[in-house]
Amino acid sequence: MTYSYPELPQGSPPPPLVGAYGAEETESLSLAGLTGILRRRWWVIILVALVVGGFNFRREIDKPEIFESSFRLLVTPPPVEGLNPLTAIQPSGLLGGRQNNQNYFATQIELLKSNTLLSQVWDDIENEDPSSINAERLSYQQVLSNLSITKMPDADIIVVSYRDKNRERVQAVLKKLANTYINYAAEQRDFQDNERLRFVNERLPEFEERVRSLQSQLLRLQRENNIFNPESAGENASSRLNTIVDQRRNLQLKIQQLNARKEALEQKTGVGNDQAFALSSLGQSPVYAGLVNSLNEINLKLVQSLTIYTPESIQVQQLQEEKASILQLIQAEIDRGAPGSIGRRSLDEVLNSTDVGGPKAAALGELANVGVELEVMNLELQELIRAETELRQQLERITTISGQYATIKQEFDRQKSGLDQLTATRQALEIEITKNYVPWRLISNITLPNQPIDTLPRDILFSTLLGLLAGCAAALLLDKLDPRHHSVEDLRSSYSHTILGYIPLEKELRASIKYGSPLPNEAMQESYARLYSNLFFLKRKRQCHSFVVTSAESGDGKSTTSFFLAQAAAKLGQKVLLVDGDRYFPQKQAWLKLAKITGFGGDNASPDGNGVLDSLAGDSNGQNDDLPELLGKNLFYFKVQDDTMTPEQLVSASQNFVVKMNQWKETFDLILIDTPPILGLTDSRLIADQTDGLVVVVRLNKTRKDSLKEAFRELALADLNVIGIVANAITSTSGGYGYYYGRYYNNRYYGRQKLAQADQ
Template structure:
């Protein structure tokens, strides 16, 4: 309803202008980028493509069954026995305490022990005994059928063997059981003692190696005062920072002292030094006072006056004292600055030596670090080797004490009379069935992903952000009636005299049966008409354009039947076939197309002569397209077409224009701005979503008013009442 909230309500039957297009009421069209399927949508996809899924599932399952039949093996029989390889009584506690206090774990490496039991050396004697009766058995075939595992986390080893001969399975298990028991009592203990002897023989050499590396590391630390690389690097870095600060301070002081020394040696240096000497300044002041007195007395006395002579004599006596004080002050200052300069130069030289020493240490640090790391690595390897040998000797001694009793046969070798192969076949069949179903579902989802059409109105509502004004179901009777009507010959009826004299064989639309008011098709059209009228709250919809993104979406069928429904609801309706490229309305209504809209635009033919009215629906009028012109867009954009649309708008309650498809053609953009809006028909299972998106993008550029969309040809199993 928002599409018309801002339109002027002053447009009525007497207004000669076409309703303006509301530019501010555009609703952006876009497809959502949501590709996630809900569970209901997933089930709907599987139901819609059930035939494809069933076909793929049957095909894959057939291949699985054929493969199982080809690769089917003879029945297999399996037997087993169990060995207790470690004692479980309380006598083992003393051994466990010796090995590792507070430890309750097993002392046997079961993974390694199982590999030993599978080794060729251990199975050699068993193979010789078996090959006497079964020559086909070799080490690799025996190992392939032999399974040895630790029974969960117990101290029990379970041995399994399977073959196609139950007797052979039993014999093999008995020979292997005897061999393993003999190994545990004799050969295994012998190997353990040999292992202890080897370890004890190697221990002195490894211990000497550890001691030698420790001595080398100690001498290295003493020679270079080297603790470890990190500490040494930190120490050198700290000394370097401290040295830099001291050198910077001494260099600054040395520069200042040299500057002072240069100033003292210069002409202005003595003056500056004497100006800062209090005694020297006092003498200068006294001499100046004598000069003032002499000058004053000379104004009233002669130069040979005793007073003037006395003053001059006192002044002359102060000059040697002033000279001596000046020489003393300059000498002291010079000596002080020279001493300070010499001291700073000595400090600078010492710091230079320290810097060279630090640089040498930094250069030597990588080499010393590498040597230290190498010694540490050698010591670590030697220590680990020593610890490993000590631990191995201890473990071997404990195992020797535990193997004195040997292994115990808990379960004697037994072979089942029931083969295990059928269960494998059943399992493979079940897995193949599951894989077949998953393959069918996968193909369905892949096809659905590649399919770019709309399959339900719910999908249209989800992906297109625009009102869904109607959902027209698929109706076979509509097509049947249209085909039957097209084969009939329609007589002349209700044609004005002026038209009947100039045009021959014009037809009228046959009486369409809408008596079945409960039909899904009819009800859907009534809902569409009602929704269109409800779009505007201030004034009714007077003219609409019906189009689609692609040909064959059913726009002309929807336009024709919508016009009939509107007429049945009491409206004076005009249906205009504005598709001047491939007109369809005259075929659907079984009318000839000798005269129509193209004649009205290009000639001065009166409107009444090409307007047809139904005998049973006097309020419904139809204007066919007429002869196809060479340039349809030129006719539709002419001023004559605009005037005709204005006249149509003023003469009828509802004007419906059937225009060509939107993609690639500008016809709809030429007509829609002079109507109340555009209605787009989307056909289920046919309309290409990408083409529809292109059409909608073009409409956004043209700024046309979109009333909404209509879903067409929806196949539904709902009954007419609840639809």
């Protein structure tokens, strides 16, 4: 039998190798993977844990005994608000300023562990007389490592503990530490108080000078502007300005009213204000009044004479001459009293206007009075406007002075307040320095430790944890170095192919085949039924009928998988052809035994194979040597030619195999071809080219990772369709559904056995 290699397009690169093994490069340790490692390598973990933990425990118990003692210090944090009023004016943190207790204790604990304090204790112990206390010289690092300083929760108490192999030295070191720490607290208190007092004394002259300078500026500003209090002066000026503004507005209203009256009188009299005043003055003159009266008498006499005499008569002419003489006198009086005010008015108009007791004379008098009042009010208005302008200028100046005064006064008050606080602080610090108050007190006795520290529980716990940690590390390392696949999760995370089935491990399978005993494990057969159901749905969707069942290496269980998969399909009424494509290790005898021990072959086989063999015999033209054999009900078997064929025979067999495959696809519902492993041989790839795809069987705890990876690489290079992976030989440490099938069916089987024994 021969095969033809699939052709690749000339000049084209090989297909990309994706999905099959690419995920292996980025695999990570998941929780499921870690659990699987613990299940598989538990014996390594226990063994390494016992060795490492035992060694560490032995080393711990061989160490010399350690003694420990402690003392307690009552630590009173400095009352920042009460004893240090300086904090109200200084920045936070200045000279140990405002801080909470937590920060204070954390800082003090670090200071107590500092080299400055511990070196004093170390030097005192080193300078003592040689004795059992100083039998072994101590270093500063040893003192620091053996020292523990902590704060008790919810209490202002510091606990100082020290441990050493020499119990006398423990007591001596603690006494030195207690004296050193108490002296340190007293020195620190004195140092802080003196520093604060020095700071206050340095700042006081500066504040005093600033206060004096600001006070001089205030006095000079008051003296130069003749204002004691700019604020009150501004209020007075503003009040007076408001009063004058009101007066000006009222006066302007009155002037408007008088102007309206004046215009009405001018229209009534027909003269202006100046002429009305002149006419009114003229009418009030006695000389003018006497002349007017004389004129009136002459006019009366003239009227009477005209009734008696003619105009040319001497009497009338004399009266005319007297009248003319009086008129000249009146004109002279008018020219003397108001020469320019009356203007070109005729003498008759003047006489009519100055008619004493007439209505026009009264109107002229009122017009003259209105004019006088207007002149007076205008003078008052000008005075009010001048006063308003002066007050506004004064108020603007006071406002400027008030701003300067307020700025200087504000700075003066601030500096004065600072000066008062500094003065109070200096007084408080001077009183505090005179006290002999020690802020820290020893509240417990320093005793000589009698019993060593019981480290057994800690040693056991530490050794156990160290052993388990080392065991887990060793298990992870071994699993990393192990070249085999161990779990379904490992397959799923390393390859993108679908896991088609989970086959549980059947340890008695080889013995059953050898001795012909029945298989008690129904879980394995049920897992193959589930595998076929997955292939059935795939076959129905993609119209697939033929599959190659192969593996990366020999011994992975591909032949057993092929048989039980074919048997599961045959049990469901499918006509199945099982082709033994392994020319080097035929599986016919093993399959016959499997059919017998599973109760599927032998007498249960249909003699005529449901007429399949007869149909194939009719199509073979009498060549019965190439016909399949009946292996079980609905299950048929066919063997390819052996490996002794010549190249010419292989070519001929290949052509015949292609023809037979086309015939078989029309006759059988499912064709399964068991081929040799992928690596080292080309049979699987050549046969798979004539089928619908490959099913790769992987035996957990046996198949090597590099072999499976290389197998998928070769399949990808050949551009073959890999249907999926079958995870074989699943155990409780492998994970996957096959293990749960086995546990379920084993429980059911042994449960039936117990019930049968109970019935007997």
